[in-house]
Amino acid sequence: MSLFQDKYDVIVVGGGHAGCEAAAAAANMGCSTLLITMSLQNIAQMSCNPAMGGIAKGQIVREIDALGGYSGIVSDRTAIQFKMLNKSKGPAMWSPRVQSDRMRFAEEWRLLLEQTPNLDFYQEMVSGIITDNGRLIGVKTALGIEIKSKTVILTNGTFLNGLIHIGDKQFGGGRAGESASFGITEDLIQLGFESGRMKTGTPPRVDGRSLDYSKMIEQPGDVFPDKFSYTSLTKPLAVQKSCWMTYTSNEVHDLLREGFDRSPMFNGRIKSIGPRYCPSIEDKINRFADKERHQLFVEPEGWNTVEVYVNGFSTSLPEDVQFKAMRSIAGFENVKFFRAGYAIEYDYFPPTQLQHTLETKLVSGLYFAGQINGTTGYEEAASQGLMAGINAALKVQERDPFILKRNEAYIGVLIDDLITKGTEEPYRMFTSRAEYRTLLRQDNADIRLTPKAYAIGLAKEERLIRMEEKLSKSEAMVNFFKETSLKPEEANPILEEKGSSPMVQPDKMFKVFSRPQIDLEDIVKFEKVKSYIQEHALDNEIIEQAEIQVKYSGYIEKEKNHADKLNRLEDAIIPENFDFNKIKSISIEAKQKLNKIRPKTIAQASRISGVSPSDISVLLIHMGR
Structure with missing residues (x-):
């Protein structure tokens, strides 16, 4: 008798953010x-900070939710604080972020997955693929069990041959307190895959009861908090918990420098590349030696726990050096450690070996x-897991793949960047990576993506109905x-208050509200607008959507x-077996890159580094265009 059914449609290896979204989607x-x-x-x-979202990452969580994923729902249900970042900038830059209750977050994910039909669970280490x-035909486990499957999605996180560093100590592990995973890398290399090593790190966790918050700057949440999910399954926070901010100092930097000779980053023990935009504290004080201090964000790990995350103090220095330096930070004079910070090295596979579906080019049915x-980043991982889960399901069902273009989603930008350009350092999403960020706002992810997700059978009908209602009501408000x-006597008191030129004759609301000095708070002060909102029972999401369409319509139209x-270049398909070597007029580098990546379209080819x-x-000429 077998432990498992004869053959699964999809096996997901790894239960992190990518694995959870992949399993739920499939x-x-x-x-x-x-x-x-x-x-x-x-x-x-x-594994790292207890938060979801942030600059560009918040847009990704909204996109995951719009597609029918779970990350937005889980984040809302377990949030302890909400902030909309970059509100002083245009809406293309607005980015939602929540501080999460770490324990509740994991619990909520597990409970949601356990309530998901068609999903089985098994606890063991996968040691290879078959x-x-x-x-691909399945996986094998450390106990020697072979489990058959039509497709497999590998979401191994930092576990593949993971190696943890704290000062001059090193030991195997996927993260603190958990063993590394062995066997998969070796199997993949034998199949012809190219692999590499990367590094990431995490700061110490400390006892909040030992901190003096009176010496820190309070960082409260938004006065009127929003939420991630577009569904009615979650509600905005009624009560929030504050974070805090403090700074390092020259004294702290000097104490940290004392341990540099024992730092695996500087003594050559760590050879892999870490995230450029989330450097360790030792890297920061080394690279930015002229800076006298660096910000530290003191983040509670939940509603009831006293554990605190020290954001900005990621380190792999010896634990005694970490502790001594931290005690010189304002508010940390009597700090007690829960655990020291550490760095971790792990195996990764350059993503140019993947198709846009995240299926590998070498092995049919295998996804990364x-x-x-x-x-x-959690958000980058979750979005890839969602897309891999969707595409594995579509492959099993013998349906067309689901691919998002760069002008359709940040997720589309992320995947296209990875498979077209590759990465030699941990890739993190930024708004600057998206050339169509005015179109890819956090407020309209449901309008962009929910119809697509409904068409493939992932987003439920109630999501689509809710989105269509939001769209029709916001469009109706714009038409209104x-x-x-508006008459001058109605508008001028508010216009003058905001330093905008007074009106001399009646004008349409659309033109008045397009003025840069006028914002949403001003718009809803007008009696005609108040009456319209009450009559049609409009919520803030619809009003905000209408405001954006009014104030930024010119920019949006231009970007569209x-x-x-x-x-048009995305529609210029390159034949699958096209021989790039026969084109004598292109550079040798271009031939090499084109042959390696095998772009599907002219547009993708144009984004390859080294192709001019x-x-x-x-x-285009050789393709007869």
């Missing part, structure tokens, strides 16, 4: 799915998602602004036109 699309993880107790563990003539692709006039022009505009022109 199961919710009707596939028999098995999630295998080394510890069921640590499903969806927040293939037959270049096609998350840190195995060289990314860093276009059709309704630009995207439409470039999309003249190479693209020649390529």
